[in-house]
Amino acid sequence: MKKKLLELEKNALKALEIADDPSELEKIRVTYLGKKGQLTSIMKNVGELPKSERPEAGKLANIIKSNISKGFEEARDRIVIGKGDQAAFLDVTLPGREPLRGHLHPITLVIKEMCQIFARMGFTVVKGPNVELDYYNFEALNFPKDHPARDMQDTLYVSENVVLRTHTSNMQVRIMEAQKPPLSVIAPGKVYRRDSDVSHTPMFHQLEGFLVDKDVSFGDLKGTLTSFAHQMFGRGTALRFRPSFFPFTEPSAEVDIQCVLCGGKGCRTCSHTGWLEILGSGMIDPEVFRFVGYDPEVYSGFAFGMGFERIAMLKYGIDDIQLFFKNDMRFLRQF
Amino acid sequence: MKVSLNWLKDYVDVEMSPDELGHLLTMNGLEVEGIETVGQSLDDIVVAKIRAVKPLPGADNLFICQVDTGRDTVQTVCGAPNVKVGALAPFALPGVKLPDGTVIKEGRIRGEISTGMLLAEDEMGLTDDHTGIMILAHDSTPGTPLFSLLPLSDRVFDVDITPNRPDCACILGIAREIAAATGQIFKRPKIEIVEDGPPIEDLTSVTIIDPEGCPRYAAGMIQRVNLGPSPFWMRYRLYLSGIRSINNLVDVTNYVMMEMGQPLHAFDYNRLKENRIVVRRAQEGEVFTTLDGVTHTLNSENLLICDGERPVALAGIMGGLNSEIFAGTENVFVESAFFDPVTIRRGSKRLGLSTEASYRFERGADIGGAVTALKRAISLISHLAGGSTSTGFIDNYPKTYTPPIIDLRVDRTNLLLGTSLSKSDISGYLKALEMEVQEINEDELKVKPPSFRVDIGREVDLMEEVARLSGYDNIPVTYPFIRPSEKGEIPELLVRDQLRSIMVGLGFTEIITYSFTSPDSADTLGAEEGSPLRSFVKILNPLTVDQSVMRTSLVPGLLATVKTNILHDEKDLKLFEWGKVFTHKEGSDLPLEKNYLAALMTGFYCQKTCNSAERHLDFYDIKGALEALLKDIGLRGSVFQKETGISRYDPGVCASIFFSGSLIGHVGRVSPGVMADYDLADVDTYLFEIDIEALLKNVSGTKEFSSFAKFPAVHRDISIIVKRQLESARIGEIIKQEGGELVESVQIFDVYEGKGIDPTEKAMAFSICYRSKHGTLDGGEINRLHESVIEKIRKETGGRLREG
Numbered sequence A: 001m002k003k004k005l006l007e008l009e010k011n012a013l014k015a016l017e018i019a020d021d022p023s024e025l026e027k028i029r030v031t032y033l034g035k036k037g038q039l040t041s042i043m044k045n046v047g048e049l050p051k052s053e054r055p056e057a058g059k060l061a062n063i064i065k066s067n068i069s070k071g072f073e074e075a076r077d078r079i080v081i082g083k084g085d086q087a088a089f090l091d092v093t094l095p096g097r098e099p100l101r102g103h104l105h106p107i108t109l110v111i112k113e114m115c116q117i118f119a120r121m122g123f124t125v126v127k128g129p130n131v132e133l134d135y136y137n138f139e140a141l142n143f144p145k146d147h148p149a150r151d152m153q154d155t156l157y158v159s160e161n162v163v164l165r166t167h168t169s170n171m172q173v174r175i176m177e178a179q180k181p182p183l184s185v186i187a188p189g190k191v192y193r194r195d196s197d198v199s200h201t202p203m204f205h206q207l208e209g210f211l212v213d214k215d216v217s218f219g220d221l222k223g224t225l226t227s228f229a230h231q232m233f234g235r236g237t238a239l240r241f242r243p244s245f246f247p248f249t250e251p252s253a254e255v256d257i258q259c260v261l262c263g264g265k266g267c268r269t270c271s272h273t274g275w276l277e278i279l280g281s282g283m284i285d286p287e288v289f290r291f292v293g294y295d296p297e298v299y300s301g302f303a304f305g306m307g308f309e310r311i312a313m314l315k316y317g318i319d320d321i322q323l324f325f326k327n328d329m330r331f332l333r334q335f
Numbered sequence B: 001m002k003v004s005l006n007w008l009k010d011y012v013d014v015e016m017s018p019d020e021l022g023h024l025l026t027m028n029g030l031e032v033e034g035i036e037t038v039g040q041s042l043d044d045i046v047v048a049k050i051r052a053v054k055p056l057p058g059a060d061n062l063f064i065c066q067v068d069t070g071r072d073t074v075q076t077v078c079g080a081p082n083v084k085v086g087a088l089a090p091f092a093l094p095g096v097k098l099p100d101g102t103v104i105k106e107g108r109i110r111g112e113i114s115t116g117m118l119l120a121e122d123e124m125g126l127t128d129d130h131t132g133i134m135i136l137a138h139d140s141t142p143g144t145p146l147f148s149l150l151p152l153s154d155r156v157f158d159v160d161i162t163p164n165r166p167d168c169a170c171i172l173g174i175a176r177e178i179a180a181a182t183g184q185i186f187k188r189p190k191i192e193i194v195e196d197g198p199p200i201e202d203l204t205s206v207t208i209i210d211p212e213g214c215p216r217y218a219a220g221m222i223q224r225v226n227l228g229p230s231p232f233w234m235r236y237r238l239y240l241s242g243i244r245s246i247n248n249l250v251d252v253t254n255y256v257m258m259e260m261g262q263p264l265h266a267f268d269y270n271r272l273k274e275n276r277i278v279v280r281r282a283q284e285g286e287v288f289t290t291l292d293g294v295t296h297t298l299n300s301e302n303l304l305i306c307d308g309e310r311p312v313a314l315a316g317i318m319g320g321l322n323s324e325i326f327a328g329t330e331n332v333f334v335e336s337a338f339f340d341p342v343t344i345r346r347g348s349k350r351l352g353l354s355t356e357a358s359y360r361f362e363r364g365a366d367i368g369g370a371v372t373a374l375k376r377a378i379s380l381i382s383h384l385a386g387g388s389t390s391t392g393f394i395d396n397y398p399k400t401y402t403p404p405i406i407d408l409r410v411d412r413t414n415l416l417l418g419t420s421l422s423k424s425d426i427s428g429y430l431k432a433l434e435m436e437v438q439e440i441n442e443d444e445l446k447v448k449p450p451s452f453r454v455d456i457g458r459e460v461d462l463m464e465e466v467a468r469l470s471g472y473d474n475i476p477v478t479y480p481f482i483r484p485s486e487k488g489e490i491p492e493l494l495v496r497d498q499l500r501s502i503m504v505g506l507g508f509t510e511i512i513t514y515s516f517t518s519p520d521s522a523d524t525l526g527a528e529e530g531s532p533l534r535s536f537v538k539i540l541n542p543l544t545v546d547q548s549v550m551r552t553s554l555v556p557g558l559l560a561t562v563k564t565n566i567l568h569d570e571k572d573l574k575l576f577e578w579g580k581v582f583t584h585k586e587g588s589d590l591p592l593e594k595n596y597l598a599a600l601m602t603g604f605y606c607q608k609t610c611n612s613a614e615r616h617l618d619f620y621d622i623k624g625a626l627e628a629l630l631k632d633i634g635l636r637g638s639v640f641q642k643e644t645g646i647s648r649y650d651p652g653v654c655a656s657i658f659f660s661g662s663l664i665g666h667v668g669r670v671s672p673g674v675m676a677d678y679d680l681a682d683v684d685t686y687l688f689e690i691d692i693e694a695l696l697k698n699v700s701g702t703k704e705f706s707s708f709a710k711f712p713a714v715h716r717d718i719s720i721i722v723k724r725q726l727e728s729a730r731i732g733e734i735i736k737q738e739g740g741e742l743v744e745s746v747q748i749f750d751v752y753e754g755k756g757i758d759p760t761e762k763a764m765a766f767s768i769c770y771r772s773k774h775g776t777l778d779g780g781e782i783n784r785l786h787e788s789v790i791e792k793i794r795k796e797t798g799g800r801l802r803e804g
């Protein structure tokens, strides 16, 4: 046993002396000192010696273990820390081989986030056509032909009775026509207007949401949108509802949130008002119910619509709406 | 609409700051988009008296004026034609800064000293008048600050008027809203008329042939007026409202329109043939020249105001050149009518002619207010231009207006709003808005709205007024009960989200491009006649040609994006777009809208860096990405077939992708010709396009687990020399066919062409994995099977085993 131990010590120290790279050194450590290493297996056999020899053998084994450990540390100092110019050297500051990463478009990210918020509340997502009948885009939403309300949205026409939808509100009529209340639906998608300047793009993205049931009130609209704004912009975000006009809601309300940039103190983004207009909403007009065959004495509901570009600009601090459709990698890579 | 605060204050007391007033209006539904301060930078301008005027020698249009500034007399050179001795005019001394930023200096003009400047209205930013210096009518002392003489300092609110509130498109309408919201008294304009002329019936008559188009026509007359410029106060208010001053007659009609919302028109009475008015529809092809000099060809959609012989105005839109007020006008006929909104809108749309008058008529003027507005105008004209007002007014009113009587339920109101307002609260709000309210019982009110509230006809319209006046902010927040849906997410959306995540994981970046494109896009893609790429849905009124048809492919958007990015030196691109393409659908008003996923790679697969070698992209990179994508959504066993007939792809580097026999898309290298059209001739680009609908048919949505193999496998490799044109998949098929169910998988691990191999041939090496589901394979059995597989390959392909 003693001979075996001394032999092992000799071999180990010699190996440590000639070792010259960190991986080899680690191999030696495992061979001699590791849990399944040679020293450990000899020490396991100490128990089998006659009782009188055990203390001496144990002591020797410990001395040898400490010698090898010392030798290991010396070797490690020599290899890893010392003679850097000769030993294998890993430059951890060199860039790694980074796999190319893709990015989702910021509008997609905002659509996902907002749809998730409404889905958590119990709204179902629906999709519909971009090229739409005048009936669904206007008429059944109480925009009669020859009514000035039509001037509110510059429309791109495909034919006299077919338009590129100017809002995703077309889905209100399509869904109500096909289903019976209760309904809680959101419809995200592309919309089009004949409008192109610094702050408008002829195509953009909108979220329409609506809920129809018995006894739905304007208070419920306020609650739903307040909950949305708190989830989207933070719990403390103040909201303000103010009267407005949309042909398909009555009463109608524009909703402003407290400016997310200045916290309501007033800045350039909020035109020094402290408020940012983010959506239009209201109680669904009985006229719309009449078009889809719901009884307004039995059912009531609310609807709201907002632009994803506007929200994305506020969320990410983007100051130019055109950037969304230029698809410049220097832009897209940031999301 | 631009709204002067001083003008508002004529009709309602405002006890709050302009900002507070702006907030109040906004919160009442009259959104204030901005508040402009005007006339406040004129503090240093004083009144000066012109003491002497003589022409500047050698200059035709310049005068040397001696001007009394109150402190001393200075000499100034002035080019205004209206300088005259004794006149009072605004004067700026050297050092004064004008609103446009000009700083007045002392200088010499043609050797004459010129100190300070006599000012025209436009130079002070007051109006756009530059016909001469502003002559002040007031008898005031030189040196008096100008602002103490004239009400110059004002705030102008820019108010966004929603289409339902034409009654607020005037000063009185907004003043009325302020009064209702604050409880202040609403005052009305002064009307003072002395009817000292002959009875109006003796002078003129009005015949309405189309009472549908013109339910009411009122008119008044003043004879022997003094035509001239309007006084400064009126021109200033018109200017702040965005209206050009013409003369005192026309200005009054515009002033009353801005003040009361009623469009008026002044005719030169003497120019009306037979001195009478007839209201009728235009005949098909009838021609008429409006006062802007434009000649219109009309049809029966246009309503006309005519005299005894011919049209004299486009009703509710614009007057005619043949009857307008001109320098020689002595007798004026003033029209105050109500025209049918739809008629005016159609007429105005048809002619592409929109005016302040048509804007108001098409939204709905106040049929009940026509005579009051007429009287206000007559009162102002006689005040400003003198003359003799005829006795009485014409009021031709064939279709008398009956106001709606609306039942309003208190409970129902509270239910819809989520409020707990009392009957008297509600009644109070409505009365503040000049509605007549009658209590029927505990729950019901009968409400009669005033004639100017054309937006109110139903119970719900009244509920909105109640909500508005009680304050949206005071409605308590509640939460609706939403029943959990029984339906899951629609498959299209599930797959879309999944595909997007996978694409991003594979290193592709998402782009979003416009759904419209140029009609050239099909040519650029080399689409043949009759290709769906040419089945464009055209936009009738596009903004630009580049946006005049709906896209039939996602490829142009992707390639345009490559081009933009290469301009910014972004050359290694992996892009994708998920979106719709649009094509005509036979027998349907609406086109076919189909979702596609298209992805593109260009540049290096990886650039050379300090620790890796560069590598260019090739076909197998895009194909690999596509294969990974298909596997990841659970589509195994898609088949790639060489494709040469799709013009946007390089015919030598393109494949169609099939699944269970149906085509789901294409993959390949973008044709160099297409790239050249994008000025990207040297850019190697790889593309795939997937038809989502076809893909969805093959994706079950759920993945199925299969248990691990229980028995060991036997691996055998073969290397075989075949003709170059032979596709590897063919050999794979033969192996699977011949090996039957014992072949678990076949993998190609080498393809070799070159030294040692005939140039018409190539060597391919396959690794076959044999395994049985039922037991450990017998060595001999496998050897026999493997031999027969090799034999079959030989027979089917003419190939031979590669030796060594």
Ligand SMILES: [Zn+2]
Residues within 6 Å of the ligand: A259, A260, A261, A262, A263, A264, A265, A266, A267, A268, A269, A270, A271, A272, A274, A275
């Ligand atoms: Zn702000």
